[in-house]
Amino acid sequence: MFSPTPDVMTRDEKRAGGALAAIFALRMLGLFLILPVFALHAKGIPGGDDLTLVGIALGAYGLTQAIFQIPFGMASDAFGRKKVIIFGLLLFAAGSVVAALSHDIWWALIGRVIQGAGAISAAVTALAADLTREQHRTKVMAVIGSSIGLVFALSLVGAPALYALVGMAGIFWLTAVLAVSAIGLVTHVVPEPPPPLHGPKVPFREVLLDTRLMRLNFGIFTLHMVQMSMFVVVPSLLLSTGDLPLASHWKVYLPAVLVSFVLMVPAIIVAEKRNKIQPVFLSAVGLLLLTLLALWLGDRHFAVVAGGLLSFFVAFNILEAMLPSLISRVAPARAKGAALGVYNTTQAFGLFLGGALGGWLAKTYGPETVFIGGAGMVAIWLAVAATMPALPPRRTAAAPASAAAAPAHGILDTKS
Numbered sequence: 465m466f467s468p469t470p471d472v473m474t475r476d477e478k479r480a481g482g483a484l485a486a487i488f489a490l491r492m493l494g495l496f497l498i499l500p501v502f503a504l505h506a507k508g509i510p511g512g513d514d515l516t517l518v519g520i521a522l523g524a525y526g527l528t529q530a531i532f533q534i535p536f537g538m539a540s541d542a543f544g545r546k547k548v549i550i551f552g553l554l555l556f557a558a559g560s561v562v563a564a565l566s567h568d569i570w571w572a573l574i575g576r577v578i579q580g581a582g583a584i585s586a587a588v589t590a591l592a593a594d595l596t597r598e599q600h601r602t603k604v605m606a607v608i609g610s611s612i613g614l615v616f617a618l619s620l621v622g623a624p625a626l627y628a629l630v631g632m633a634g635i636f637w638l639t640a641v642l643a644v645s646a647i648g649l650v651t652h653v654v655p656e657p658p659p660p661l662h663g664p665k666v667p668f669r670e671v672l673l674d675t676r677l678m679r680l681n682f683g684i685f686t687l688h689m690v691q692m693s694m695f696v697v698v699p700s701l702l703l704s705t706g707d708l709p710l711a712s713h714w715k716v717y718l719p720a721v722l723v724s725f726v727l728m729v730p731a732i733i734v735a736e737k738r739n740k741i742q743p744v745f746l747s748a749v750g751l752l753l754l755t756l757l758a759l760w761l762g763d764r765h766f767a768v769v770a771g772g773l774l775s776f777f778v779a780f781n782i783l784e785a786m787l788p789s790l791i792s793r794v795a796p797a798r799a800k801g802a803a804l805g806v807y808n809t810t811q812a813f814g815l816f817l818g819g820a821l822g823g824w825l826a827k828t829y830g831p832e833t834v835f836i837g838g839a840g841m842v843a844i845w846l847a848v849a850a851t852m853p854a855l856p857p858r859r860t861a862a863a864p865a866s867a868a869a870a871p872a873h874g875i876l877d878t879k880s
Contacts, residue, residue, distance in 0.1 A: 480595035485611035494639025496619035511569035519823020525580030529812025537586030537805020556582030564636035617721030621714035666799035689814035693822025697831035706766035724777035760835035
């Protein structure tokens, strides 16, 4: 399947990366489209005047993601990635239909819970790892991560206009259609993965209790908790600090996300080509910490809020690309789906907790406490990441898995 040239991606690797990124994008667009408009929409429906409930509704899909990611990941190890992905997309479509038919905050919340039950992230990232070699995996994960960032930007830009055109129900119906469309990509575009590896079953506790995996899992938990909590308060801050109506928020979101993509690419190249995973990774976490501190201190100033969004997206996109690639390197080969299931469970729980805590903090203590709370969590993450044990050296086509590993010298060293 793979070309013997280690530095060149094969046609199948490119096809896999593009198709899996598109599947992620179609699903995440459905999740993100409500972020810029739901808090304001909820004020007009029964129960929507409670910010805590609004925050829970925003992050509710994360709770069921947290419940089902591990079973879905393990099922993909046992029964095949594609079958699990298709089943999850059907569940997501069903949840979108329930939310589209809702008339109060509770049924919207139930719809979001069902959406989250389609927990395919672990299966998709495991499939990406199956279809790519280690030296190209971060690139593929960067494509997938960038697709998430791109649809995040599109949702922030297009959601207000779409909401004005079709309403919240129309947005949920659109998400159902997008999920069904993604099934066609799974069946007709994504290359067939290699057959499952045979051998002794890896005990789940080894996956769950691996200290390196635990540190990476804590990182993705923190990243997505911060993301969700921020967007409980950011739309209102853009309105209050810049007198910017909802329909014009794209004027801030779009430039910030596009510029962040441009700034992300050199960081990924440096990390991969020059074996600088450790400094790039730690720098991104540090940038996230500085961003939250700046937003805490300057959340009454429009320029600080807009600049904070730019630096947030830079850090978010870099980390979103690097974390799953690192997980796939550390995880046992026969338990990749299980490891990515745990990873995506902690990610989903971060989304749920971020929405719930963000709403509660903003309601009880004011929006600035959302940023200082997030900064505290990121500071802990930075300390955890800085003391992470060395990873095994990266394997290439010329260095099979059975080859003896050279000693690694850095915390996140990738020299082969």
